[in-house]
Amino acid sequence: MMNDPHVPPVTATQITDEILAPIFRPFFSRAAIPWFMAFLTVAGMAGLLFLGVAMYIIEGYGIFGAGPVVNWANDIASYIFWIGIAVAGTLVSSVLFLFRQRWRTGINRATEAMTVFAINIAGIYPLIHTGRPWVDFWLIPYPNDLNLFPQFKSPIIWDVFAITGYATTSVLFFYFGLIPDFATVRDRAKHPIQKLVYGMLAMGWKGTASDWRHYERAYTQFAWVATPLVIGMHSTIATLLAVSHVPGWHATVFPPYFVSGAIYGGLAMALVLLVPIRSMLKLQRFITVDHLENLAKIMLGVGMIVFYVYVMEFFVAWYSESTFERDQFMYRICGAHAWSFWLMVFCNVVILQLFWFKALRRNLAVLMLVGLLVNVGMWFERFNIIVLSLEHDHLPANWTYYSFTLWDAILLTGSFGMFFTQFLLFCRVAPVVSIAETKANLLRAEAHHE
């Protein structure tokens, strides 16, 4: 800990000032122009989400490209994509916390926010992918006079529990970590309404030793709950596919495959968020290149696991001697949709190899590029799993070619817009870096120096 590169070279006051600057800056100001530009762009995209959903409610699911063979496509692929994004946030906040990786402090708030917003977006897809979304509540086991209950044999019900449990925990964890910082904002705030709102959000935090003791204990417990939960949750989503008959879905490797893939994709999304945000909000001293390099290293690790699973899928398909499995994987590499498979391989495997080089790991442009491409690759990974498997199932007479419709594109664009909109709004109302933890690190480092 002697030369902890993750401790910013600042004083405690500077920490508070700099991190809170975006919150106390006047809403319209010269300094906020980049934010505004970004916000208007993504908010416009977010509007498309409303358009897509409204059109779906009016018209029916037929506006999307799915058909009776490829019954799930953009909806479930995007759903798994967004849940995967969420997983990485939990990894940074809980797993790294439990492993005492103090450098996580610079980025954990941002990635937790990413988790919450990604779950938010992910939640939209399963709700609207049903034919009659207005009766989605039948998936919840509630007492009713029809004596009808959800069927617990169905993996969709497992999903309902996994997602709701995970969303609840993530939101609580996120909010819990924010409490000391909300108190700081409350204390700094001058406008009475700001004072009132942040005061309520701070839930009476006084910063006493007793507060801190309870806080630290509870935070640790949250981390202990969230870590297995996130793995279980994403494994459950993997079993949503794995328990089915569909060749290409029916694989025992899916749970670890999905978890590693999720971390991989989520960290890439974290890069995509952090690289521009740190300069937009002038937080370079808190979110350092060291942080980003660490993310890149983890990405390299889990990315290679993902690569290994890609290879193993082919091996298992060959080893199974099942015609259906073998044909499915032959279809992926040389079928009509092979371009999407090879795009995935390029983005997820080939591009990743840049991270073997330290200079490239520390190059912001490279980080951003790889982050974007891995996001593309990870979306196509889900697309390949969902769509290509369904396209090429047991009876050849059913084989088909799925095409995206305009409305699929609108929905997908809208979901990205909505995600970034939420994140940008978050940047202006809450500290993007944990003030309390950064100060603690600083104090801990100073204590060690002395």
Add this chain to the structure above:
Amino acid sequence: MTTSTNPMPMRRTWKNATELTRAASAGDEFSPEVAKVLAEVRRDGGVSNVSCTPAGNTPAELDALREQLREAVPGLSRRGFLQITGAAAVFGLAACAEKHPDTLVPYANQPEGTTLGNALHYSSTLRDSGHPVAVVVKTYDGRPIKLDGNPDHPLSRGRADARTQAALLNLYDPDRLQDGPLTKTAGKTGEFQPIGGWSKLDTEVGAALKTGKVLLVTPPLDGPADLALIADLGKAFGARFTHAAYSAFPRTVEAEARSALLGDARLPVYRADRAAVLLAFGDFLGGGHTGLAEQVEFGDLRRAGGQVIAVEPTLSQVGTCADVRVRVAPDRAAWAAWGVAELVGKVLNVALPTAIQNSLDQARGASLGESLGLRAVPTADGAVPALRFIADRLIATKNAGKNSLIYAGGVATSNRAQRHLHLAAVWLNAVLGNEGISVVVHERAPLVDNGAFDQALAAGDVGTVILAGVNPVYSAPALAGALEKAKTIVALSDRLDESAALATLVAPTAHGLESWGDAEARPGIVSLQQPAILPLWDSRPWQESLLAFAVAAGVAPEKFVQDRVKADPKVLSVVGRQQLWQPAVAGVITWQQYVRTTWLAAIKPHTGAIADERTFWLSALSRGVIEIAANVERQALKNAEIPALSPWSTGGMQVVVSASRIMGDGALLNNAWLQEIPDPVSRITWDTYVAVSPVDAKAQGWAQNDVVAIAVGATPAIALPVHVQEGTQPGVIEVFLGWGRTRAGRVASLARDHAPDGSFSVDLFPLVGRLPAVNTVLTATLTKTGAQYKLADMQGHDWQEGREIALDQIAGESGEKAKAELWERGTDGKAGGNISMWSTTHEYPGHRWGMSVDLNTCTGCNACIVACQAENNIPVVGRDEVRKQRQMHWMRIDRYYSANADDHDHLDVEVVHQPLMCQQCENAPCEAVCPANATMHNNEGISIQVYNRCIGTRYCANNCPYKVRRFNWYEYSAYRAGPVGSSDPFLRIAKNLKTDHATSSQAELTHAPLAMLLNPEVTVRSRGVMEKCNFCVQRTREVRGREKLSGKRIADGEITTACAQTCPTKALVFGDLNDEHSEVVQISQTAGAYKLLDAELNTRPTVTYLKRTRQRPATAADSDKGHG
């Protein structure tokens, strides 16, 4: 002649209940007026078994009469359900006649013998498929909702083909004429407008008919009453009357060939059931000249292990069902046929016609087969030259004392270029002794005489042309000019079609389900047609219009009947409960009365003694069919002098012009059900296309969906999308007649005009002109236009890729072994065991429904799909949705090719048609994954779908390995007629607002009649829910109620699904798996039975498939080896 000064009674049409509360009329047979007439009849020596007193009967006497009538009908106590209800319908109406005589009513007032909410069945006959098919019409509250084959009819045997099933939709077609008779505002060029009543129309037509020549054009007729009507009119009008039976697909060349060789031009019917080998040079199944009966008998041939050999240039429907298929170019088909004839003739010591023998001798190189480029047929004895193989099979069959059938019919061979093919077929049938057995001349043969039509028109002095139910201008556009020369054209048509558009006067005709009539489909098999509903709109049967015209022209048609009554007063008793001469138009007897009297008069000479005419009529009517004696003549070769074969060409792209296998001659082009069923061979819907050989496609750079311009001779090029059709002879293209009608209605127009990129429903009649007229094989040049058009293909991939899906075997090769392996795998206690994650198994205490599907007999005809569509209220989704494979059909017929490894171009493909409905798996993958409990297993073995519990996650559909589940992507039920099918949602919203007919008000229903065809037993599904085949659960549930009431277990075969009921070849059999004696269990345990994907996935389906067995016996094992 009675004048038409009487106040005109309104023609009755289908009305709502309130209107029926009007006062009863005096038309009751028990009324004093009628009784008086009957008394006069008796006084004049006539006989009536109805004992009315001239003063009218008391209510008690009426009751006694009804009892008397009821007891008089045999069969009421001993025949099955359909007969009972059929009879009940007749008597129900007879018994309630005091109030509403002769009215088919929605049962607001419950007639005797009818229970509200129970279906009522009528037997009838429909001709919508082009051939008469005896049907049983199921009606609910006066609405026909389903057609089934008549089980008592020896030809239909309870089955019906796709077009007959779809005829129901035509009844409710909103594009039919609805406003009564029409006239043109200004001569021949003006707009159509209502003429103002039938009397005005009759007066005008009558005036025109008084002078000048009269040409009556009808479809080919076979019914005794129809033929009598034509004869009567001929008598009445005398020499100035000409009748021509017109068909778009005349069998002229066939008739000429029979005339040349047998000296008898009458056309035969072909009976595959009496043949052990069917040698088809034309499409025996989908060729346009055969109907339901041929399909039914084809099933018999298959079940009996008969062999089917197809020799053809393009893959036809019978080619897909062939055991051996030999490709031959169209101009060499006749050579091949005579090559077979030569080999057969040598063995049987019959000399070929001299000219033919000379031609063959000149053409023969190393061998004729090789010169013609025919492939060798692979057999157990190795490859055998095709001609030798075929001749051996024919000889062997004859030596075994069996018959064969050589068929050269079908539209593709009905041009004069193929006259030698027909000659060879006639020659072979005669020499092999098939005449009179598998080739039977119809004594009262349907007379098709386009020649008479042409001659009459060519003379140019026709005063009045009456087009009765025919549309010659569509199928022979060149006729329009000649037709227009006639002074008056009267069209009797159900819509303003291409021909009616030329007319000056249009009399709307009633649908077959609104009309009386009769038919003699095969010699000696006479069926009756009775209406099941009053006309929905202001229309009348075309025959009735003819009667009215005759009266107006000064010929009194009641004379016709009176003559018959004088000859045999007993025929009067069948005129029935109506006032004898109650006029439809004053002074005109109704067509109904005409049919009743004429039919009996025509039938009586053939039936032997009839004890009681009325009883005879009523039982015939309720049964729908009677069989009478028919002479069978055995034709023999009379004249063997025929011209030499014309040499075959060596270049050019030869054109085969076939009939659309679904649409036939295009009469039903406005039928959305038919538009959306796939072609049995290409699996393409909604459009027509040009089929090209894979070899040509490769050589010329044509790919599937490329649009090419086809130029034949001097005709303007016609653009069509390319379909690369496996099995097509290189150098041959196939196009289809029956498409591209401009005035068929909105659905047909959708097919033509809707798609923004221009869709392809193209009329090819201009290309070929009149069918028999084409003298040489047409050759075409095809040019790529560069455009692309996506054909709506229902099948994703045509090959099984080594998977065990639609299995076939060579007869005798695997048999018993296959049974042991496939039936037992993955079943409880058998090899492989019951590998299941569930600890419990399903129990089926009562029934356990199951089905067997015989791939051996399935011809891919799609009748099952349309039957299912009608039974289960399945919507039509349109071309764009089919392109996304979103068709809603609960079952489909997959068509798989297979080819030898060295056949890289897929020219000699073999085909299996595989009907696929929900397999009702015991370990249903769909059921386990539904989060909402919306799909589950019932204790009769059916995987049921609870629509109102479904939220539409579609996981069930993903997990179904058969992909038989159907999702309502839109509110499909709102546009049943045939939707816009647009992928543009904004357009769709607009369309939905306009066409949402959902209403239960009867007044609304008459305006939006399509809702009337819904089966009230089946829920109409809404958007966002999953649906699927449930083995017609409404039918199986009905069993439970029936068993509860009777206390008796239902017998095997008493209940069946819509698909199995209609299957013409009986490939589908439905029954109770708990009953070990049931047919379905017997079939399921025969050799070659297997369960689809069960071995791989352990789904344990309830549906059992029987392998396709190819009859390819070793060549000469049982025949004379010394010849050839």
